[in-house]
Amino acid sequence: MRSDRVVQDRTIVVGAGVAGLATALRLAPLPVTLLTAAPLGEETATAWAQGGIAAAIGPDDAPALHAADTMAAGAGLSDEGVARRVAEAGPGLVDWLLGLGLAFDRTPDGALALGLEAAHTRRRIVKAGGDATGAAVLRTLARAAASCPSVTVVVGRATALLQDGEGRVTGLAARTERGIVALPARAVVLATGGLGGLYRSTTNPAGAVGSGLALAARAGAILRDVEFVQFHPTAIAVRTDGPLPLATEALRGEGAILVDSGGNRVMAGIAGAELAPRDVVARAIA
Ligand SMILES: Cc1cc2nc3c(=O)[nH]c(=O)nc-3n(C[C@H](O)[C@H](O)[C@H](O)COP(=O)(O)OP(=O)(O)OC[C@H]3O[C@@H](n4cnc5c(N)ncnc54)[C@H](O)[C@@H]3O)c2cc1C
Structure with missing residues (x-):
């Protein structure tokens, strides 16, 4: 593993969705290395967000x-x-x-x-561009990060947190085009998104596998609230495996109703009807 001393005084932010990009920008002028598994603007849940x-x-x-x-x-x-x-x-x-x-x-x-x-x-x-809010947010933040002098973008996948003898995080190991490199850092922020992509039927990108949670857990962090996974109640069943296109909730916000294959209202008699919270709608459909 090669060690990259240049970044020792830096904060490393892992992930370039809305969370990672916003963190990197708001830390300016503190130097930040923004490590992202895919080139800026690609492979994020952020780009898929529709509702607003x-x-x-x-x-x-x-x-x-x-x-x-x-x-x-x-x-x-x-x-x-x-x-x-x-x-x-x-x-x-x-x-x-x-x-x-x-x-x-x-x-x-x-x-x-x-x-x-x-x-x-x-x-x-x-909203921006109707149902293209996430893409607009990502484009805006990625452009700002690319032109922010305190932010250095590195394409690579974090594979482990580095720790000293007392367990303090001192940087991370990442797989980049130069092979596995060690990136020392004064602090590491994990902003790697959710884990919805682990499910067979999902509206999340395939890369949403909870990699930051796994890195933190392996370094000894105690995870909390991992049982709270939010499911979009409505998707378009174009296939049985892998990511499905979301049927955006904004449709229900603007008056769409949910009916079953027999044409019966799914949300009849349920408080909030089509505008009930997602867990309530998902349970009614199931
Ligand atoms: C279809 C869909 C619609 C949505 N609609 C809305 C909406 O209308 N309104 C709303 O508020 N929210 C919405 N959401 C939720 C919202 O998109 C997410 O909560 C938000 O974008 C998460 O941002 P994030 O930065 O945490 O993660 P992401 O945007 O997923 O970014 C994660 C980043 O981490 C990187 N990464 C992951 N693992 C590693 C690793 N090991 N090393 C390096 N980089 C790594 C990825 O490459 C990516 O850059 C929607 C989500 C989906 C999927």
Whole structure:
């Protein structure tokens, strides 16, 4: 294994979806090596996101209402502090993306167009290019990262976290075109996405296999909440194996109804009907 001393004073961010790119950009001007298994802009769940970004922006909305909707959708299992912090951060992050040049969809009078989606009691979903929000977010962040002087992009797959004798993480090993290299770092951020791609029928990319969770667990981290895997209730059954195209939830937000093969309403009599939280809709379909 070769050792790359150049990056010793750096933070390594693993993963170049929305989480990794945003972390790298927001750490600027601190030097960051952004390690990504695929070239920037490719093979991320981020690029596949369709419905949009939820943020309490509308005149009838507030972060407290967004947090309350999140708690209700979580059926008592959500962490209230996290729900509040995420809801409060939403409007500012939409502003940040606007500042980076992301052209969110607008109404004819120029305001941000706000969509309605499941479990939200207000219109609060911002979109770009209709159902191409994730691709627009990824393009915008990848462009910003590529031109950010403090971010160095390295294409390679993290294979192990390096640790000192006391277990402290000191960098990582990665498989790159130069072979397996050791990348020393002052800190490592794992932003490798989810693990939905492990399931036979999935709306996630094949690379979403929880690799960051595995790296962390092997280095001794205690994982929590791994049983919480969110399933999209509706996909288009074009094959029986591998990733399936999502039938976006925004369809239900705009009035689509779910019927079974006999034409009967699937969500009849269920609270929230088509706009119930995803776990409720998925269970009703199953
Ligand atoms: C079909 C679909 C629709 C969605 N719609 C929405 C929506 O409308 N609104 C919404 O908020 N969310 C939506 N989501 C969820 C959202 O896309 C994800 O939560 C989000 O994009 C996750 O971002 P991420 O950066 O954590 O992971 P990802 O975008 O998956 O990025 C992971 C990155 O890690 C890299 N990586 C993985 N393993 C390694 C490794 N070992 N070494 C190096 N790099 C590695 C990958 O190459 C990739 O660059 C949707 C998801 C899907 C699949």
